[in-house]
Amino acid sequence: MRNSVRCAYGSAEYAEAPGQFVAGLETRAIAHSIGAEALGMQRLAHIVEPDPHQRECLSSGLRRVGVEPVAFASGADALESWGNLPAGCGLLSSSLLHEDSLEILGRMQACRVDTPVIMVGERPDLEVVTRALRAGAAGFLETPPSRETLSRSIDQVFAELPRLIERERQRREALDLFSALTRRERDVVELVVDGRSNRQIAEALRIGVRTVEMHRSNLMEKLRVSSVAALIHFAIRSGIWIPEGGIPATGPAFGRG
Numbered sequence: 001m002r003n004s005v006r007c008a009y010g011s012a013e014y015a016e017a018p019g020q021f022v023a024g025l026e027t028r029a030i031a032h033s034i035g036a037e038a039l040g041m042q043r044l045a046h047i048v049e050p051d052p053h054q055r056e057c058l059s060s061g062l063r064r065v066g067v068e069p070v071a072f073a074s075g076a077d078a079l080e081s082w083g084n085l086p087a088g089c090g091l092l093s094s095s096l097l098h099e100d101s102l103e104i105l106g107r108m109q110a111c112r113v114d115t116p117v118i119m120v121g122e123r124p125d126l127e128v129v130t131r132a133l134r135a136g137a138a139g140f141l142e143t144p145p146s147r148e149t150l151s152r153s154i155d156q157v158f159a160e161l162p163r164l165i166e167r168e169r170q171r172r173e174a175l176d177l178f179s180a181l182t183r184r185e186r187d188v189v190e191l192v193v194d195g196r197s198n199r200q201i202a203e204a205l206r207i208g209v210r211t212v213e214m215h216r217s218n219l220m221e222k223l224r225v226s227s228v229a230a231l232i233h234f235a236i237r238s239g240i241w242i243p244e245g246g247i248p249a250t251g252p253a254f255g256r257g
Contacts, residue, residue, distance in 0.1 A: 117136075
């Protein structure tokens with residue numbers, strides 16, 4: 001039986017049993033001591049919850065486990081600042097008002113990889129949890145969480161954070177290099193990683209084979225790669241290319257907008 005939970009603005013009393021970290025980041029052999037605190041980082045959690053009562057409950061609970069909350073009332077408000085917030089942990093309500101939580105989750109992930117997002121919700125059914133995890137959520141936390149459950153789920157995220165911060169640094173560095181390419185060079189990159197030969201690229205772009213060779217030479221110098229394999233790795237790492245059947249990479253996929 002679910003215990004009651006009382007929460008008032010400025011304070012919260014969490015039930016000891018109802019909260020359950022339904023599924024999430026796999027526990028790794030990484031001690032919390034080498035996580036975010038070892039980097040001298042403040043432990044931050046970015047909450048997206050439309051209900052002010054639930055928002056305050058989560059904020060109070062986070063402070064009790066040594067995490068500073070940054071709260072938003074809507075997904076749109078959070079997305080306006082998401083790219084500029086310090087790295088941390090996201091807590092996204094599965095019941096946003098007039099917004100699709102999974103769409104908001106996808107846009108957060110496309111923006112950056114160094115802020116894993118845990119979906120939160122009251123009495124979620126299996127379908128809701130499964131959809132969230134398949135969409136890339138770091139986990140699903142049933143609310144109201146016990147202090148122990150909240151602490152454990154947050155600690156798992158922050159233990160992963162140093163690796164994700166480095167991955168995000170590499171991604172942004174790669175995107176900076178990619179942005180320096182001309183439109184035609186980007187077209188050539190797209191076709192090279194798609195497995196096209198120089199002749200096939202020339203036919204697709206209606207240019208000469210020698211011109212393709214020139215573009216390939218220029219773009220590989222700009223991207224600091226020396227082989228097609230390295231170029232493919234660059235495209236996946238930066239998120240500009242999603243392998244067929246693979247997990248979507250974070251970042252802008254190829255498009256002709």
